Amino acid sequence: MKQSKYYKEQMDDKNLKKYFDEVRNENYDKTFNKTKYFILEKSQNSEQMKLTDKIKNLFLLNKLKLAIVVMIALFVAACNYPVNSVNTLGYLVTFNSGKENVQMISKEIEKLILNNTYSLKINKSKENPEHTAEFYLMLQNTNEQDARIIQNKIGLISGVENLNLTALTESHSQPVYAYALKNFLNLNIDPSNKSNESLTQEINNNLKQAGMVNTSVKVVDDSGKRRLILENLGAEDNFEIKLGDDKTMDVMKIRQLKSGDLNTETIKTEEEMREKVKQENPDLKDDDIKIIKEKDENGKDVFKVEISKED
Amino acid sequence: MITDSNEFFEYLKPVYSDCIRFCKYLTKDLNKFNYEDVFQQSMLIACEKFNTLIDKSKFKSWMFTIILRESKNFYRKNFWRKFISIEDSPETLNLEYTQDTIEDIDKKNLLITALNKLSKKEKESILLFELGGFSIEEIKDIQNEKSLSSVKSRLSSSRKKLLHFIIKNKTDYNSNNRETLEDETIKILQRTNG
Numbered sequence: 001m002k003q004s005k006y007y008k009e010q011m012d013d014k015n016l017k018k019y020f021d022e023v024r025n026e027n028y029d030k031t032f033n034k035t036k037y038f039i040l041e042k043s044q045n046s047e048q049m050k051l052t053d054k055i056k057n058l059f060l061l062n063k064l065k066l067a068i069v070v071m072i073a074l075f076v077a078a079c080n081y082p083v084n085s086v087n088t089l090g091y092l093v094t095f096n097s098g099k100e101n102v103q104m105i106s107k108e109i110e111k112l113i114l115n116n117t118y119s120l121k122i123n124k125s126k127e128n129p130e131h132t133a134e135f136y137l138m139l140q141n142t143n144e145q146d147a148r149i150i151q152n153k154i155g156l157i158s159g160v161e162n163l164n165l166t167a168l169t170e171s172h173s174q175p176v177y178a179y180a181l182k183n184f185l186n187l188n189i190d191p192s193n194k195s196n197e198s199l200t201q202e203i204n205n206n207l208k209q210a211g212m213v214n215t216s217v218k219v220v221d222d223s224g225k226r227r228l229i230l231e232n233l234g235a236e237d238n239f240e241i242k243l244g245d246d247k248t249m250d251v252m253k254i255r256q257l258k259s260g261d262l263n264t265e266t267i268k269t270e271e272e273m274r275e276k277v278k279q280e281n282p283d284l285k286d287d288d289i290k291i292i293k294e295k296d297e298n299g300k301d302v303f304k305v306e307i308s309k310e311d
Numbered sequence: 312m313i314t315d316s317n318e319f320f321e322y323l324k325p326v327y328s329d330c331i332r333f334c335k336y337l338t339k340d341l342n343k344f345n346y347e348d349v350f351q352q353s354m355l356i357a358c359e360k361f362n363t364l365i366d367k368s369k370f371k372s373w374m375f376t377i378i379l380r381e382s383k384n385f386y387r388k389n390f391w392r393k394f395i396s397i398e399d400s401p402e403t404l405n406l407e408y409t410q411d412t413i414e415d416i417d418k419k420n421l422l423i424t425a426l427n428k429l430s431k432k433e434k435e436s437i438l439l440f441e442l443g444g445f446s447i448e449e450i451k452d453i454q455n456e457k458s459l460s461s462v463k464s465r466l467s468s469s470r471k472k473l474l475h476f477i478i479k480n481k482t483d484y485n486s487n488n489r490e491t492l493e494d495e496t497i498k499i500l501q502r503t504n505g
Contacts, residue, residue: 016474018418019421022418024441026328026332026335039358042355043316
């Protein structure tokens with residue numbers, strides 16, 4: 001048995017040897033001189049070649065590579081080019097009324113705007129200080145549609161004149177890439193030697209710089225740990241904040257999804273959305289996910305998903 | 312460099328055919344690649360760097376190392392070559408071997424196909440051993456391996472794979488290439504008739 005195995009191996013080796021022998025028989029000695037002169041000519045040309053020719057050759061042989069490098073360089077430069085973006089901070093409703101109506105109008109406005117996200121200032125009119133008052137109603141955390149509804153309702157109050165609505169905007173300059181990344185901000189904050197107040201200020205400043213002016217976060221102490229609490233959330237603001245080191249880290253991840261995101265066309269309920277989010281992020285538990293179903297401006301269902309994960 | 316070039320070609324002459332065969336079977340993928348490009352580039356580099364070779368007794372292994380490195384570069388750069396127009400391509404050597412019979416061509420094509428089924432390292436080892444005539448110790452140094460056993464086991468597995476492929480495909484390969492053989496015969500007849 002052993003002998004037959006040995007015999008087979010010997011035969012196999014011979015068989016393979018035949019193939020390599022065929023190759024070993026290829027003799028190229030006749031081409032030696034041709035190669036020799038070709039190489040000598042090429043190397044002499046290469047030595048004599050002027051620097052400009054070398055550069056020309058480099059461009060000719062690498063023109064696609066160079067084109068790609070130039071395109072990437074242009075893209076990076078374009079991304080760093082500053083662009084102006086305008087953020088709406090709120091809406092200002094101004095109107096006039098007779099002095100006798102000031103108290104009544106103030107009360108009506110109080111009834112009209114229930115969530116206290118406004119400030120009202122009443123001045124004497126410059127043109128007719130004896131009889132007319134000027135109202136300045138500042139609406140915060142509201143969109144244009146809601147502001148117009150409030151404007152229309154104020155217009156129905158008797159005695160209101162010269163009613164106007166103005167958007168309060170802030171214009172600032174930032175690189176294109178920062179503008180493009182505005183929809184998702186990543187913040188890593190080191191809390192060592194900092195008070196809760198200064199951390200809160202630092203985080204909110206970062207959010208503001210990223211264009212998330214309507215979002216605010218607060219840092220509080222909870223059982224000896226620093227925790228992040230979401231105070232206000234601006235529409236379409238998405239971010240992740242990591243506070244602390246690996247052991248004591250508190251993470252707040254906010255990603256607001258519309259029905260079109262994550263292929264949610266078939267999702268109708270909050271529970272279905274929760275399952276979908278868990279599918280996409282298997283490391284999340286039920287407690288980490290908060291889902292709010294709302295209607296957007298067009299009457300479509302919008303799911304707000306808040307993920308708060310503690311590592 | 313010119314003063315050393317004559318010495319370079321003296322050293323090259325005895326190993327010249329070995330170098331071409333090694334380069335050809337290392338890079339040839341059934342005519343998809345032009346092995347002459349790799350050979351030519353390797354020769355130019357070797358000619359330029361010849362004075363840096365201190366121990367001239369290691370000329371052969373030094374040459375084969377250059378060919379190995381250039382073949383790797385060639386594979387890496389092959390993607391970009393697709394975009395270079397024919398006018399921009401530099402002139403290359405023609406080292407076509409024309410003394411093969413149709414049967415030899417079949418055998419060699421089968422061997423090339425079998426070699427291309429091996430991994431790069433396996434292919435390099437077997438070609439260094441069979442065509443370069445290097446010992447296992449020398450192959451270990453050329454391939455920067457740490458132990459002899461890894462080279463030995465690689466050679467053994469490469470042989471098995473090659474044999475397995477050749478035995479399995481020998482009959483199929485010949486029958487599949489019948490049309491090519493006929494074409495080749497017609498071409499030879501046409502050449503003979505002028």
